[in-house]
Amino acid sequence: MSAEIGFAVVGLGMGRHHCKAVQSAPGARLVGVCDLDPERLAPAAEEYDCKAWNRLDELLADDAVDVVNIATPSGTHVELALKVAAAGKHLIVEKPADIRVDRIDELIAAVDKAGVKAAGIFQSRLDPLNGQIRDAVADGKLGNLIGVHGHLPWYRKQAYYDGDHGSWKGTWDMDGGGSLMNQGVHTVDLLQWFAGPVASVMGMFGVFAHDIEAEDQAVALLKFECGAIGTLFTTTCAFPGFDQRIMLYGSEGSVSKREGALDGWKLINDEDGSQEAQMLESFGLKADKKSGSADPLAVSFDGHTQIVIDLMDAIREGRDPHISLDSARHAVEIINAIYESGRTGKEVTLGKGA
Numbered sequence: 001m002s003a004e005i006g007f008a009v010v011g012l013g014m015g016r017h018h019c020k021a022v023q024s025a026p027g028a029r030l031v032g033v034c035d036l037d038p039e040r041l042a043p044a045a046e047e048y049d050c051k052a053w054n055r056l057d058e059l060l061a062d063d064a065v066d067v068v069n070i071a072t073p074s075g076t077h078v079e080l081a082l083k084v085a086a087a088g089k090h091l092i093v094e095k096p097a098d099i100r101v102d103r104i105d106e107l108i109a110a111v112d113k114a115g116v117k118a119a120g121i122f123q124s125r126l127d128p129l130n131g132q133i134r135d136a137v138a139d140g141k142l143g144n145l146i147g148v149h150g151h152l153p154w155y156r157k158q159a160y161y162d163g164d165h166g167s168w169k170g171t172w173d174m175d176g177g178g179s180l181m182n183q184g185v186h187t188v189d190l191l192q193w194f195a196g197p198v199a200s201v202m203g204m205f206g207v208f209a210h211d212i213e214a215e216d217q218a219v220a221l222l223k224f225e226c227g228a229i230g231t232l233f234t235t236t237c238a239f240p241g242f243d244q245r246i247m248l249y250g251s252e253g254s255v256s257k258r259e260g261a262l263d264g265w266k267l268i269n270d271e272d273g274s275q276e277a278q279m280l281e282s283f284g285l286k287a288d289k290k291s292g293s294a295d296p297l298a299v300s301f302d303g304h305t306q307i308v309i310d311l312m313d314a315i316r317e318g319r320d321p322h323i324s325l326d327s328a329r330h331a332v333e334i335i336n337a338i339y340e341s342g343r344t345g346k347e348v349t350l351g352k353g354a
Contacts, residue, residue: 005312006031008065010056010080012040013165014094015071019048021304022069028308031064037164056080060087067311070094074181075174078103081118085110091118092311096185097328099176101336104329111325119311119321120328122189123303129262129283133248133255134194141267143252148195148222148230150187154179155241161212170212178214180205181335184234187244189331191222191230194248197330199225200349203338209237220338232338261285 007022009015012035022030032051035041045052053059059068060083067090070080078098084091091111097104097120111118124130136142161170168174175182192198200223205215217235224230228250243259256264262283265276307323314321337348 003027004029005066005315006064007067007069007308008032008034008051008053008059008062009069009071010034010059011070011072011094012037012044013071015069016044017304018069018071018092018094018308019044021302021308023048024302024305025308025312027312031062032059034059056083060084060089066090066315067092073168073174074176075099075168078107081107082110085114085116085118088114088116090116090311090315092307093118093120093325093328095121095189095328096176096181096332096335097325099174099181099332099336101329101333104325104332108325108329117311117314117321118325119307119314120323120325121304121307122186122193122323122328122331123307124186124190125193125323126303126306127260129257129260130190130193132279132283133257136255137194137248137250141253142248142250142255143268145195145224145226145228145248145250147247147249148191148224148228149245149247150191150230150232151245152179152184152187152234153238153242154183154234154236154244155239156183156210156216156236158210160236161210170210170214170216172214175214176332177335177339178205178207178210178212178216178218179234179236180215180218180338181332183236184218184232185331185335187234187246188232188334189328190246191232192224192330192334194246195224195226195228195230197225198334198337198350199223200347201334201337201341202347203341205339205342208235215342218338218342220341222334258285 006029008031009018022028030048030050033044034053041052068084069092071094170178201220203220205218210216216237220232222230247256253267265279311321337350341348
């Protein structure tokens with residue numbers, strides 16, 4: 001492999017962010033794009049000055065492609081990724097890695113067998129504030145965790161779910177659910193990344209404001225293996241769309257954030273408030289960050305760029321990517337357990353998180 005690593009992006013909805021991320025990553029080259037829709041394919045190939053394919057097998061036959069970014073509907077991720085791994089190409093797979101844990105496990109096994117690298121997209125983990133929160137929990141700064149709460153009051157117009165490129169959204173077969181699996185998966189992943197694996201869940205969900213098959217609002221109780229309990233709600237009904245809120249508290253302190261900004265860092269041993277002042281100065285509400293609360297295309301692609309860079313480093317260094325498929329599977333496990341609980345009315349126990 002040359003010093004420059006060649007990428008191809010499959011799926012040109014969210015895949016547009018992947019294209020920008022590849023072009024922003026030093027040492028990466030966007031070789032080409034792939035999509036079934038010629039109205040998406042031709043303009044993207046022209047914009048990014050790269051090749052255009054409408055068939056995956058033609059893309060995989062190109063020796064200039066080292067890595068394939070899969071950004072197609074969620075229910076197709078593993079189906080396509082298995083072909084990519086079999087062709088000896090490395091992978092970046094959009095969230096969720098797939099809509100079923102057994103499919104993700106199948107892909108993990110195929111990636112290991114092929115000897116290629118595969119990364120998932122949970123770019124929120126790479127936000128410096130989220131790293132600070134995870135470290136604070138791991139270092140015991142909050143003491144024994146008691147509460148872990150995530151709220152996602154977002155909004156999507158009905159048009160988001162309609163048309164040629166929206167009809168798969170909010171379906172069970174292709175999207176794996178609605179507000180929880182599509183929009184909420186990042187929040188779910190952050191909660192388990194901060195607090196550790198979830199042991200059991202109880203959930204309720206329904207369709208309230210959209211003409212879709214799956215839910216546009218879900219509410220759940222979470223019991224974590226560490227002993228904490230928490231709440232989760234996701235919706236695409238909260239006009240006009242509000243910021244994600246996450247709060248964690250324990251025996252020694254509390255942390256609260258709104259979207260990408262910190263709004264509370266209260267530690268019992270921070271008697272003079274100096275630690276909080278420093279954290280608010282670095283990560284407080286003055287930060288101007290783009291949100292996806294009302295517009296799915298407003299999400300920054302900077303995190304995607306970091307994932308591209310990390311995968312290239314993993315290839316060169318012979319290590320796993322920081323966001324491996326193993327670590328990306330537990331969020332899907334949690335979400336499917338919430339759906340099962342909502343259907344049965346019973347508490348659902350999970351296996352060990354990755």
